[in-house]
Amino acid sequence: MSTHPIKELGEVALTEEGMTFHDVTETVASVTERSAPRNWWIALFIAASFAGVFGAAVGYLVWQGVGVWGNNAPVYWAWDITNFVWWIGIGHAGTLISAVLFLFRQKWRTAINRAAEAMTIFAVICALMFPGIHVGRPWLAYYMFPLPNSMAIWPNFKSPLIWDLFAVSTYFTVSTLFWYVGLIPDLASLRDRAMGMTGKFAKVRATAYGALALGWRGANRHWQHYERAYMILAALSTPLVLSVHSVVSFDFSTSVEPGWHTTIFPPYFVAGAVFSGFAMVMTLMLIVRAVYGMKAVITMKHLELMNKIMLVTGTLVGYAYGMEFFIAAYSGNPYEKYVFMNRAFGPYSWAYWTMITCNVVSPQLFWSKKLRTSIPVMFAVSIFINIGMWFERFVIIVTSLHRDFLPSSWGYYRPTAVDVCTYLGTLGLFFTLFLLFIRWVPMIAIAEIKGVLPQADPHAEEHGDHEHHDHAAESDAALAPGE
Amino acid sequence: MIAATAVILGVWYYASPKNLQVGYAPVQPVPYSHKLHAGTMGMDCRYCHANVERSAHAMIPPTQTCMGCHSVVKTESARLSPVRESWKTGEPVEWVKVHKLPEHSYFNHSVHVAVGVGCATCHGRIDQMEVVRLDKPIAMQWCLDCHRNPTANLRPKDQVTNMTWTPDQAPQGWKPPTVNPPVNCSGCHR
Numbered sequence A: 001m002s003t004h005p006i007k008e009l010g011e012v013a014l015t016e017e018g019m020t021f022h023d024v025t026e027t028v029a030s031v032t033e034r035s036a037p038r039n040w041w042i043a044l045f046i047a048a049s050f051a052g053v054f055g056a057a058v059g060y061l062v063w064q065g066v067g068v069w070g071n072n073a074p075v076y077w078a079w080d081i082t083n084f085v086w087w088i089g090i091g092h093a094g095t096l097i098s099a100v101l102f103l104f105r106q107k108w109r110t111a112i113n114r115a116a117e118a119m120t121i122f123a124v125i126c127a128l129m130f131p132g133i134h135v136g137r138p139w140l141a142y143y144m145f146p147l148p149n150s151m152a153i154w155p156n157f158k159s160p161l162i163w164d165l166f167a168v169s170t171y172f173t174v175s176t177l178f179w180y181v182g183l184i185p186d187l188a189s190l191r192d193r194a195m196g197m198t199g200k201f202a203k204v205r206a207t208a209y210g211a212l213a214l215g216w217r218g219a220n221r222h223w224q225h226y227e228r229a230y231m232i233l234a235a236l237s238t239p240l241v242l243s244v245h246s247v248v249s250f251d252f253s254t255s256v257e258p259g260w261h262t263t264i265f266p267p268y269f270v271a272g273a274v275f276s277g278f279a280m281v282m283t284l285m286l287i288v289r290a291v292y293g294m295k296a297v298i299t300m301k302h303l304e305l306m307n308k309i310m311l312v313t314g315t316l317v318g319y320a321y322g323m324e325f326f327i328a329a330y331s332g333n334p335y336e337k338y339v340f341m342n343r344a345f346g347p348y349s350w351a352y353w354t355m356i357t358c359n360v361v362s363p364q365l366f367w368s369k370k371l372r373t374s375i376p377v378m379f380a381v382s383i384f385i386n387i388g389m390w391f392e393r394f395v396i397i398v399t400s401l402h403r404d405f406l407p408s409s410w411g412y413y414r415p416t417a418v419d420v421c422t423y424l425g426t427l428g429l430f431f432t433l434f435l436l437f438i439r440w441v442p443m444i445a446i447a448e449i450k451g452v453l454p455q456a457d458p459h460a461e462e463h464g465d466h467e468h469h470d471h472a473a474e475s476d477a478a479l480a481p482g483e
Numbered sequence B: 001m002i003a004a005t006a007v008i009l010g011v012w013y014y015a016s017p018k019n020l021q022v023g024y025a026p027v028q029p030v031p032y033s034h035k036l037h038a039g040t041m042g043m044d045c046r047y048c049h050a051n052v053e054r055s056a057h058a059m060i061p062p063t064q065t066c067m068g069c070h071s072v073v074k075t076e077s078a079r080l081s082p083v084r085e086s087w088k089t090g091e092p093v094e095w096v097k098v099h100k101l102p103e104h105s106y107f108n109h110s111v112h113v114a115v116g117v118g119c120a121t122c123h124g125r126i127d128q129m130e131v132v133r134l135d136k137p138i139a140m141q142w143c144l145d146c147h148r149n150p151t152a153n154l155r156p157k158d159q160v161t162n163m164t165w166t167p168d169q170a171p172q173g174w175k176p177p178t179v180n181p182p183v184n185c186s187g188c189h190r
Helices: A021-033 A038-064 A079-103 A107-111 A113-134 A138-144 A160-195 A202-212 A220-253 A265-292 A300-331 A334-345 A349-367 A375-402 A417-440 A446-452 A471-475 B002-014 B034-040 B063-070 B078-089 B109-115 B119-123 B140-148
Strands: none
Touching: A021 A160, A021 A417, A021 A446, A038 A113, A038 A417, A079 A107, A079 A113, A079 A160, A079 A220, A079 A265, A079 A375, A079 A417, A107 A113, A107 A300, A107 A446, A113 A138, A113 A160, A113 A265, A113 A417, A160 A202, A160 A220, A160 A446, A220 A265, A265 A300, A265 A349, A265 A375, A265 A417, A300 A334, A300 A349, A300 A375, A334 A349, A334 A375, A349 A375, B063 B078
């Protein structure tokens, strides 16, 4: 497969002009070899402190019971489920980037796929915390699995909550496998580089990366198997991009609650998931790019493409918001109508308009080429989208529940300090994991980036559009990860 | 995968009430023999557990019930000294509970006796036990097995305390009553 940009179509190289194979390895691998910059330690300290707050909040919750949260009649689902859906949604961009864009031969994904997949895994870990602690007695979590027991208890397979468990755990397993398989050649590069090192921990490094690289030698046969495995895992992950958040949306849409019981939920949730996930990838990538000097690999072209995806998905989400109102009006169902009027003009209207501003209005800035190639603008918008998508889930869950059929049971939900600490705590957990990831794991897929360099094309010379003839010798090493 | 399966099956078998509970026969403060009283002498269960037909709990008889006979029978027996001690001081004998049910499950003896579930069906052949031992696993599965298919465990009401009753002793034309025991969660977890 030719990876050379086709000039006639206006394609440009995916990395900075003149990058060599060695430059790629050096740029990416050296991050794990140098001592960590001071800012990394500061960031890790802050993130780990928040993760500690998470531990304390969850410990207190388990000790005291779910009553320490603000959830109560009629709002039994609140921040916990909001956070769950938000985190799961964020994960989706990672899978979309790594699997769907891979199958569609979108070569630009190589700059961001590794970090996006890591983000997926960490986001799913954060997401899985919430259903686990929301049930109040996490030590009985095994009730959710079909295990033989002397209580004659069996999961209710008619319940979407059980579908959710299987959807999310499948997602986690497949994403982890996919990420790890993709890492093997790069781990071998790190191992090979560690072999030549001297120092106290060189041997530990070489052994650890060696064990993780599973004996990878970059042999032709290895590459054949690897590419096949990668393709199969990509094909397995692709339906998950659509199915996982569809199943999450069933938690709501299979109920009879006004505001939840709609058929638009699965596509609406999937679009929202991709939208929020890309925003989170963007936030993380902009930071990493600035801090670690990855501008040569993560170019403006990549950022612009991500912004275009956010514009599309943000507009899809905006369409869904409008369509919900139309269906509510068209249904003639007074409860349905009331829920939507209440969303926009009731006691939670502040949340609704925050959502609209962040999710629908802010990505529209990306119609302008100038704005979608401006780093400060895209950073601000990505943060807005993260906030807006959190509010979307909050609006769906809380405004539907707080006033449903019986006016006598109406209420107003307020979070407690424990709710807030739990949520901020998962952010801490997420960033702790992500910081450890960028410290110890090649955060960009070295082998894949090499595959999209112009000189990786066996016919690079025939194009005659660059004069670096010394690349011919390096082409032989194109697929060898160890430099 | 094999290890996980082994753990699951191991817990399922070895941690089950069938394995852990059945056979529990604690030493009681008084070496009272059900085999002698209910078996050899043929006393009815309800002589001591008198309220079982009317109450959720089958009472443990008070010292007075014992002394009803033992103030004239075996008055000098050393084995009965804790009972006489209790009679004198008014402190009840501290019997050890054998059939323990979790606090979150609600069980009513009277309704089971009233529809004709025999004592022996759940407690086994008490009339043959020198020391009372747990005969059946008190697991939710075991409760549900009967709640889902109760007729096999029903008998004529006048035979409830009969320890040796078998279905072929049912009178001609007797049919088990139609009962609908609850199988929903709140039937027992109220």
